[in-house]
Amino acid sequence: MFGKIRDSLSKTRNNFMGHISNLFAKNDISDDLWDELEEVLIQSDVGVDTTLSLVETVKNRVKEEHIKQTDEAKNVLKEEMGKLISSNKPLELDRKRLLTVVMVVGVNGSGKTTTAAKLAWFYQNKGEKVILSAADTFRAAGIEQLQIWGERCGAAVIAHRPNSDPGAVIYDSLKSAYSRKASMVIIDTAGRLHTKYNLMRELEKLYKIAGKQVHDAPHESLLILDATTGQNAISQAKHFMETAKISGVILTKLDGTAKGGVVFAINSELDVPVRFIGTGETLEDIAPFDAEEFVNGLFENGN
């Protein structure tokens, strides 16, 4: 599985850190180097503020530690980037709990339905009995999409009619999870822009409904974030955190040339861990996010 991540990250690496390796290889430690480093980081969606403070920190350390070799400077950068995302931990389920309720939320087109299915597949392979809850009743054929995925990964899908009340779908899903003795319910919700007041309110209502059926539910509330998203990702995360008690982020579509640099921006501004990454269109294309592996992968020499 990690081979897969390495493969997809290699595209990122060749683009992003391949760039950085070149940068450190061909430059002495100089203002030009720092300028170019800034450029590469910003082009990876790391964000202006995060980039400026990151480069400043590295610059200061290089000066204070009297570093002359570019290789050593590169390691300082690697360390500092690692520190930025070190708070990320793979998702650990509480084994004492009989039923775990996971909810996926996010803006339109970020990949919620696909990710819900991938999560179902992932946890079923770990021995969980998963039920998928089709609470995206708004998007045309959103329910059918989840049903097809359910068939593919062998998880039961609880669904109502299109445009029905998503709260009722969640209620039914949790009820049937008890009667079928399922150990996990993954709730797929409708895409909503974080600036839409009423839709964010609706999310709050869905949380209440889940919480009334199962103690403390949803136990995990995961924000699905498209890796090609720019600085708006921070605004998305902030808004969803306000309403939805986000417990983690899943970064999707990392198989493009997108660098997912926004992870660094999110982690330096907000306190929310990245749990998984999505790297393709099939069920297996999901993996727990490992911060160390992520940074190491980025700094490995390109093939």
Next chain:
Amino acid sequence: MFENLQDKLQSVFDKLARHGVLTEADVNTALREVKLALLEADVNFKVTKNFITRIRERAVGTEVTKSLTPAQQVVKIVHEELIATLGESAPLNLGGGSPKIIMLVGLQGSGKTTTAAKLALHLRRSGQRPLMVAADTRRPAAIDQLVTLGKQLGISVYSEDPSTPPPKICAKSVDVAKRGAYNILILDTSGRLHIDEELMDELRQIKHLTNPQEILLVVDAMTGQDAVKVAKGFNNGVGISGLVMTKIDGDARGGSAISVRAVSGVPIKFMGTGEKLNELEIFYPDRLASRILGMGDVLTLIEKAETTLDEEIAREGAEKLLEGSFNFEDFLKQLQQVKRMGPLTQILEMIPGMRDIAKQVSAEDAEKQLVRTEAIINSMTTKERKRPKLLNGSRKRRVAKGSGTSVQEINQLIIQFRQMQKLMKKIKDPRKRKGILNMFGLG
């Protein structure tokens, strides 16, 4: 996080103003702020660099250094250059034989299927007979999605079993259109990565077989720095003729539009502005430029007011206000007008300089207050609305019960209302009146 560029520049120039004359170095300091603002808005780094070079040429010249208001001058130049880069809106190319073919391409999740339906509705409204073609056979239930949207709109959809190769579906749909007297085909293709050669080849086949008039790249307004590579990938892979920016109703600055436009050279034709199928707008470069700079969007506000407000009611309200005969009945009408324009905070965000205030105002409180006020007035009898003086203790208690509020709240509303009436009566000066009328857009 996003401060208005104008405010930032103002503070830069305020510090500089002490020198008296602006030097090239001063302008460079200001340009750094411009650069950061563009990067924060997700304009691509390289595109920003070229852009700044152009601004510098104009700014270092007489335009800024001799200006009394350098901050405004810089913003004006940046704004103008942004508009120039974004280019004019271009209409759909609907020349040539029938049926005309529009092909939608883009990354996964950019909004192709929704855009297909919006475009079909837009075209039907302008008298065309569109047929939508479900050529996305990869995403589970994508065909169902288009079919469902077609049903909602009463627009036909051509689809086949998902095992059919998309180029075949598209080629067949052309015959279907001819037989069915449809004059425009909208091809909804699968989402794909710009680096996926195999799937790019599929697009080239579809293009080859159908010879479309338009190949529109659908781009999510929230896209970051990678937008440039996406645009290049699709443009080199299949060749694009126009762009559609989607999800512009969020709070993304939409700087990717600049990047995509700059590297592809093709015009932005439409913007998706909401989840409803009629929320597709023709692209206006000046509005997007203002948005990228965080300057608010007065034009959209005015347009929104024009389409949603009943001018007659607004004029009547303003006149009555001045005569002093404005009562709760009129107040209710005006209230309903405002509500129709959408959430208050959204309206505030469109006004320059109000963006930050909009953030601070609790949308919840503002909306709640509106609803309560409306409930109070709704619980009054027509007589009471026309003659608020009738409202004695027992009537107030009844209104409070009916509206689920309290007598205090009703008293407060009446006091506010009286103050407003008094204020209006004071304005006897016709020149001041003119000002008020202008405020209502009726001057």
